[in-house]
Structures are given as structure tokens and as C-alpha cells.
Amino acid sequence: MPDHDMEKYYRARAPEYEQIYYRDVPERRRELTDEASRLEELVTGRSVLELACGTGYWTQIVSRSAASITASDLSVEMLAEAEKKAYGIPVDFVPADMFEHNFGQQKFDVVALGFWFSHQPRQKFDRLFEVLKTPLKKGGLIWMIDNNPPAEGPTIETAGLDEFGNNYKRRFLDSGEQYTILKNYFSKTELEAALSPFLAVKSLIHNKYYWSVVLKTLGN
Ligand SMILES: C[S@@+](CC[C@H](N)C(=O)[O-])C[C@H]1O[C@@H](n2cnc3c(N)ncnc32)[C@H](O)[C@@H]1O
Incomplete structure (x- = not known):
């Protein structure tokens, strides 16, 4: 079942979403560029399913070297933005939860x-990882990137924690419209602890602005 507040927020944010990738902070840009290179190498010659693909920022990077890509998102507004981009290979876009x-x-x-x-409720990680593992070939890999807590600028307001330890934050669109959404942050140790019951960590990079992981199924 979609989280309706989250769904509404990302649908409304689609046209301005990619601002997050173009903030003028050199170290931030460098971390993204380095991750793009690693991802491009990881998917070379491989078939890729990208879930919650949004505006296609990572899809475009994957398309430089992958053999095939299916990219899916719940929001048709996000997919409409993604479809405006040029890709290295044709992308099969699938609107879906x-x-x-x-x-x-x-x-x-x-x-x-x-x-x-970072937007997934901690108490439902098992459901998330089942969804990520089900479409994988034997020996397949899962790649994820996400945020570390804001390192500069004004402290972003925290709207509290729930009984599962999930953090909530207020987010504002350019229009001033306000949403409260779940957003969790993890130290390297917390991330390893959160992932390890479900998957084996092949690599984990925990930088200042972002973390990224490559995971494989346990026993593979
Ligand atoms: C934070 S954005 C990430 C977009 C993209 N992956 C990126 O890294 O730029 C989260 C995305 O998840 C999508 N989303 C939300 N709920 C979803 C669901 N139940 N199934 C698929 N996509 C969903 C939103 O529409 C949004 O595009």
C-alpha cells in the first residue's frame, strides 16, 4: 500500500525534485559523480530493474553501460519528468507501486x-527487502544510495520520532506547501546492522553527504 502523504509529496515535487542533485557544494557534487562512476561500472552489460526511479537521474547513468533497463515509479508525474531525458539505451518505464x-x-x-x-519504515524493512530480492537473478546484486544527515546550512526541522524510532521531517516545496514525511538517517554501524539480517553487504561507502551499498542475497 502506498504511503499517501509520501505519494502526494513526491507527485507534487516532481518538477522541482532534481534541484537536490545540483546544489553548489563541490564535495557533494564530487560524491555524486564518484557514485555515478561506480554505478556505471557495476551495471556494465547487465540487466537492471530500477525501483522508485523518480525523474530518471540514476536511470540515465545506468543507461550509459547497462544491457537493458526497466525503470518503475508510482508517480506518473515523476515518470513524465524521466521521459524527457535522453538515454544511452531504450528504457522500459513502468508506472507501478x-x-x-x-x-x-x-x-x-x-x-x-x-x-x-531512508523513507522506509524501520518496522517494514523485511517487506522492502523481499520486494528487492524477488526480481533478482541468482547471484544478482542490489545497489542503493541515500543521504547522510545535512552537513551544512540551517538545521532542518525534525518533526519527531515514532514508536519504532522512525524520524519525521518537514519538507517544503518551492510554493511553500508543507509536508511531513518519514526520513531516517544511519551511521555506518547502524546501516550495517539494519541491512545484515536480510542481505550480505558486498561494499558499503559512507561519505559525508551520501552512503551507497552493493548487496547480495545471503548465501550467494
Ligand atoms: C526520493 S525519490 C527518489 C527518486 C530516484 N530514485 C532518485 O534517486 O532520484 C522517491 C521516489 O519514490 C517514488 N515512490 C513513492 N512510493 C512508491 C511506491 N510505493 N512504489 C514505487 N515508487 C514509489 C516517488 O514517486 C519518488 O519518485
């Missing part, structure tokens, strides 16, 4: 998820 949609018999070498883990 990742928690409901069945990608059928098709299995992928890599499942990619950008900036979505």
Missing part, C-alpha cells in the same frame, strides 16, 4: 534503489 507490482518471470542482474531506503 513497487510493493504491489509483480515483474513476472523476468529476472534482473541488478536491482537499483536511489534515495528510497
Whole structure:
């Protein structure tokens, strides 16, 4: 089931979403560029399913070297932005709720998820990881990137914690419209502890602005 506040927020934010990638902070830009290189290498010649693909920022990077890409998002507004981009190979865009949609018999070498883990309720990580593992080929990999807490600028207001330890934040659109959404942050140790019951960590990079992981299924 979609989280309706989160769904509404991202639908409304679609046209301005990519501002997050173009903030004029050199170290931030460098971390993103370095991750783009790692992702491009990881997916070379591989079939990729990207879930919650948003405006296609990472899809475009994947398209430089992957053999095929299916990119899916719940929001048609996000997908409309994604479809404006040029890609290295054709992208199969699928409007779908990742928690409901069945990608059928098709299995992928890599499942990619950008900036979505931090929005997942801690008490439902098991459901998220089942969704990421189901479309993977045997031996396939999961790639994720997400935020570390803001390192500069005014402290962003925290709207509190729930009984599961999930953090909530206020977010504002350019129009001033306000939303309260779940946004969790993890130290390196917390991240390893959160992931390890479900998946084996192949690599984990925890930088100033972002973290990224490559995961494989346990026992593979
Ligand atoms: C933080 S954005 C990330 C977009 C993109 N992955 C990126 O890294 O730039 C989260 C995305 O999740 C999508 N989303 C929210 N709920 C979803 C669901 N249940 N199934 C699929 N996508 C969903 C939103 O529409 C939004 O595009």
C-alpha cells in the first residue's frame, strides 16, 4: 500500500525534485559523480530493474553501460519528468507501486534503489527487502544510495520520532506547501546492522553527504 502523504509529496515535487542533485557544494557534487562512476561500472552489460526511479537521474547513468533497463515509479508525474531525458539505451518505464507490482518471470542482474531506503519504515524493512530480492537473478546484486544527515546550512526541522524510532521531517516545496514525511538517517554501524539480517553487504561507502551499498542475497 502506498504511503499517501509520501505519494502526494513526491507527485507534487516532481518538477522541482532534481534541484537536490545540483546544489553548489563541490564535495557533494564530487560524491555524486564518484557514485555515478561506480554505478556505471557495476551495471556494465547487465540487466537492471530500477525501483522508485523518480525523474530518471540514476536511470540515465545506468543507461550509459547497462544491457537493458526497466525503470518503475508510482508517480506518473515523476515518470513524465524521466521521459524527457535522453538515454544511452531504450528504457522500459513502468508506472507501478513497487510493493504491489509483480515483474513476472523476468529476472534482473541488478536491482537499483536511489534515495528510497531512508523513507522506509524501520518496522517494514523485511517487506522492502523481499520486494528487492524477488526480481533478482541468482547471484544478482542490489545497489542503493541515500543521504547522510545535512552537513551544512540551517538545521532542518525534525518533526519527531515514532514508536519504532522512525524520524519525521518537514519538507517544503518551492510554493511553500508543507509536508511531513518519514526520513531516517544511519551511521555506518547502524546501516550495517539494519541491512545484515536480510542481505550480505558486498561494499558499503559512507561519505559525508551520501552512503551507497552493493548487496547480495545471503548465501550467494
Ligand atoms: C526520493 S525519490 C527518489 C527518486 C530516484 N530514485 C532518485 O534517486 O532520484 C522517491 C521516489 O519514490 C517514488 N515512490 C513513492 N512510493 C512508491 C511506491 N510505493 N512504489 C514505487 N515508487 C514509489 C516517488 O514517486 C519518488 O519518485
